[in-house]
Amino acid sequence: MTRTALVWFRRDLRCHDNPTLAAAAEADELLPVYCFDPRAFGKREYGGPNSFSFEKTGGHRTRFLTESVADLRERLREHGCDLLVREGKPEDVLPELAAAHDADELHCSTYPTSEEKDVESAVTAALSDEGVEVQSHWGHTLYHVDDLPTDPRVIDDTFTPFRKAVEAESTVRDPLPEPALPPLPVSVGDDTGEVPTAPFGTDPATADDRGALPFAGGEGRAIDRVEEYIWEGDHLREYKETRNGLVGADYSSKFSPWLALGCLSPRYVHDEVRRYEAERVANDSTYWLLFELCWRDFFQFQFVKHGNQHFRREGIRNRTDVTWLWDDRRFRLWATGQTGIPFVDAAMRELNETGYVSNRARQNAASFLANNLRLDWRHGAAYFETKLLDYDPCSNYGNWAYIAGVGNDSRDRQFDIVWQANRYDPDAAYVKRWIPALEPFSAEEAHEPWTIPRHRRRDHGLELGTDYPEPMVRLERT
Structure with missing residues (x-):
């Protein structure tokens, strides 16, 4: 039969x-x-x-x-x-x-x-x-749910104990080979269907060529990217030092869009890293890429434990002491990259035009919405859901709750955005890439255009409020 x-x-x-x-x-x-x-x-x-x-x-x-x-x-x-x-x-x-x-x-x-x-x-x-x-x-995870040291419903809510436990007591399973596939039933005939170009009226978007990488979907491109990043470019050996970069294809692996859609297996990446360590070098950078995959696992298993609590405004910590605001005008300024804070605006413009933004930039953009504006963090998380190529529900909402102070960290996660901008974009190449009006100015001025003397703004044709917005809130360096 x-x-x-x-x-x-x-x-x-x-x-x-x-x-x-x-x-x-x-x-x-x-x-x-x-x-x-x-x-x-x-x-x-x-x-x-x-x-x-x-x-x-x-x-x-x-x-x-x-x-x-x-x-x-x-x-x-x-x-x-x-x-x-x-x-x-x-x-x-x-x-x-x-x-x-x-x-x-x-x-x-x-x-x-x-x-x-x-x-x-x-x-x-x-x-x-x-x-x-x-x-x-x-x-879809690096560590199989059945191989965790404890049942995921009782895992620690803090990442470090979780990481130490799985590293000490769990083993990453070997990737499965591609199976030989049986044929389709004869009854299918030619009725396989077409891949829609605009499913349910949602038109595909073309990425701005200023984007970090021309992401193309599919398993084939995912495997090629692993080859390019780890082996051909030999970028893995410096990953820990470069991972907070903002401009360019290879400051980070950028595997996340393919991981999110399952075009790429985390266990395949793990095996390639281990092979690289055996054949080239094992160092903090090679470990750090696996460390990031472990973070990804942590949020997956946190959703097994807490379920919909992660999506609630009060989060898994049931924070009722925060007054979350709603202001549609202020939200739209944030979403369209018109806050007047260049580091935030560059991140949001890149997100809107490409569907991708670096982890460092997206953390700052999220912190500004949740901690500086105190707008309901769920609106920001939902906006990222709409826009991100690498949208994964657990990683997206878990990270947003973390930044907003209602998730897996009890510490204050508010970012000093001006300090972050000067630390991670020291020559302002990133903000100038996405905000051309700031191109004529020094890096310090580009990060804080409200400090530029009026005569210098006038000489370079920059009028705050016209060519670039006045800041929504005043941020000073600490």
Whole structure:
């Protein structure tokens, strides 16, 4: 009797080290499916107390996603299979496909946030009515959830104890090889579907050429980027020293967009780092890249533990002592890079024009909104959700809550933005790249244009409030 398996791709758009695909490939026939879910596009409610509307997926991530799905299809075809692409809710689409092609089982990756768990539960319920068994697989973290020293529901809420525990007591599993794939059911015919260019009316965006890297979606490009950064460019040996850079392709690995969509496995990156350490050098920089992957894991497991508490304004610390404000005008100035604080504005302009911004710059932009303006941090986090190529719900909302002081750190996380600007952008190359009106001025002046004497501003054609905004708040260096 022929055994047919559906494999539902979600944020695991790869063939290498994919436990879901490997398990499904043991069947006689394979039906790989990707669903463009209408709930992931357009205006949506945030949900919960004090809800608000925001755009779920912006143009930059839409482009990156459609490229990644198209790349996955090509890679599956190279393995003698194919990818069915559909537009609709998975709990509607997948049972129809299971019935049409007499599927026996469905395999999918599982994720810790309620939004993703709810869709998985709906799919499971719908398929159970069809007699189709659903098997879920954990495969998006460096350390497997079953290999943690303690149950994730009781892990420490502080990163350092978590890191020390997993480094001492857990082992990173070996990546799985790409499996040999069985063919599609004959009943599929040519009905594989097209990858939409503008799913549910969300148009893809083209990145500004001032961006750090021309990000292209897909597993193929992800593997190439690992090769370029680690091996060809030999940048890993200096990662710890350069990772806070702001301009250029190689100050950091920039693996995050591919990790977020599952085009790249963190265990693959781990193995490449270990091979680099064996063949070239092992130092603080090679360790630090794995350290950052451990941070990524920490937020994934924190959402297993705390669930929706991470999305609440009061956060996991239940902070009720902070008065969060809402001012649409001030928020729009922040979102469009018109605050009058160049380091913040450069970050937001880069984000809007490319879908990517360095970790250092995004932390400062987040701190300004949450700590200087005291605007509801969730609005900022939701704006990043819309814009970021590398949007991952756990990393995004976990980091925002951390900066806002309601998450995994009890310390004051307010950034001294002028100090940060001078420390990490000492020649003001970054702010001048995104704010051309500041080009004629010295680095110190470019970071604090409100201090420039009127006659110098006049000589260089800069009028504050016209050519560049007056600062929303006054920031002084400490």
